[in-house]
Amino acid sequence: MSRRLLRTPLTWVAVAVLGVGAAFGLYWFQPWKLVTDNRVDEQLSAVDVAPPGSAPAGVTPAGTAPAGATAPAAPVERTPAGSPTGTRPVVVSRGTFVSHEHDTSGDARIVRTTDGRHRLELVGLDTSDGPDLKVWLTDRPGRTGRAGWGVFDDGRRVELGRLKGNRGDQAYAIPAGTDLTGLTSVTIWCQRFAVSFGAAPLVAGG
Numbered sequence: 001m002s003r004r005l006l007r008t009p010l011t012w013v014a015v016a017v018l019g020v021g022a023a024f025g026l027y028w029f030q031p032w033k034l035v036t037d038n039r040v041d042e043q044l045s046a047v048d049v050a051p052p053g054s055a056p057a058g059v060t061p062a063g064t065a066p067a068g069a070t071a072p073a074a075p076v077e078r079t080p081a082g083s084p085t086g087t088r089p090v091v092v093s094r095g096t097f098v099s100h101e102h103d104t105s106g107d108a109r110i111v112r113t114t115d116g117r118h119r120l121e122l123v124g125l126d127t128s129d130g131p132d133l134k135v136w137l138t139d140r141p142g143r144t145g146r147a148g149w150g151v152f153d154d155g156r157r158v159e160l161g162r163l164k165g166n167r168g169d170q171a172y173a174i175p176a177g178t179d180l181t182g183l184t185s186v187t188i189w190c191q192r193f194a195v196s197f198g199a200a201p202l203v204a205g206g
Contacts, residue, residue: 036129037129037165037166037167038129038164038165038166038167039165039166039167039168040164040165040167040168040169040170041168041169042164042168042169042170042171043171044121044123044169044171045089045111045113045119045121045171046088046089047088047089047090047091047109047111087114088114089111089112089113089114090111090112091109091110091111091205092109092110092111092112092118092180092204093109093110093180093184093202093203093204093205094107094108094109094110094202094203094205095107095108095109095142095185095186095200095201095202095203096108096200097125097127097186097188097198097199097200098142098143098144098148098198098199098200098201099144099198100146100148100149100195100196100197100198100199101149101190101195101196101197102127102128102130102197102198103126103127103128103198104125104126104127104128104188104197104198104199105124105125105126105127105198106122106123106124106125106126106127106200107122107123107124107200108120108121108122108123108186108200108202109121109123110137110174110180110202117173117174117176118174118178118180119171119172119173119174120135120137120160120171120172120174120186121169121170121171121172122135122169122170122171122172122186123169124168124169125165125166125167125168125169125170125188126166126167127166127167127188127197127198128166128197129166130166130190130197131190131192131193132162132190132191132192133162133163133166133188133189133190133191133197134159134160134161134162134163134188134189134190134191135159135160135161135162135163135172135186135187135188135189136152136157136158136159136160136186136187136189137157137158137160137174137178137180137183137185137186138152138155138156138157138158138183138184138185138186138187139155139156139157139182139183139184139185140152140154140155140157140184140185140187141184141185141201142184142185142187142199142200142201142202148196148199149195149196150194150195150196151196152185152187152189152196152199153189153194156182156183158174158175158178158183160172160173160174163188183202184201184202185199185200185201185202186199186200186202187199187200
């Protein structure tokens with residue numbers, strides 16, 4: 001490019017537009033997050049181990065729901081916050097993550113604590129970092145494959161906040177008064193691109 005060409009106003013306008021476009025693209029897509037990790041290791045509830053012969057986390061007992069489908073969550077016992085419910089936390093529902101847009105693994109469980117509150121716990125989560133990731137409880141089925149990528153903003157959902165980290169153990173308080181009946185899945189939802197990174201269908205019981 002000649003010096004004479006660089007002096008023209010149109011050239012500087014084009015350079016400025018390209019610069020702004022590149023900056024916006026970096027902000028919007030944040031490509032560096034494809035190779036970064038944010039690990040979180042929070043204290044999880046000391047729940048009882050499932051008794052011998054019970055279905056492991058994420059496995060639906062025979063006769064309750066077919067593979068790939070979501071079993072309806074059991075109605076939640078209404079206990080006023082702060083009142084004693086027992087000596088140990090109780091697992092209300094649980095499931096194992098399936099991959100959507102990004103490889104995702106780990107377990108999710110809804111726990112009723114000894115004071116009657118509920119919280120979502122992500123155990124051993126491993127997914128990709130990304131822009132504007134949220135944690136949702138939803139009433140959508142946790143399907144595998146591309147058919148399950150974009151269904152979670154179509155129905156009822158409860159947002160529990162931003163994803164604290166793409167790896168590790170983490171807990172999210174569920175707002176008091178939330179009706180958990182029918183909330184049968186957890187998704188790591190990318191708000192910016194309206195797509196699920198991964199989701200866990202929840203099955204009632206520990």
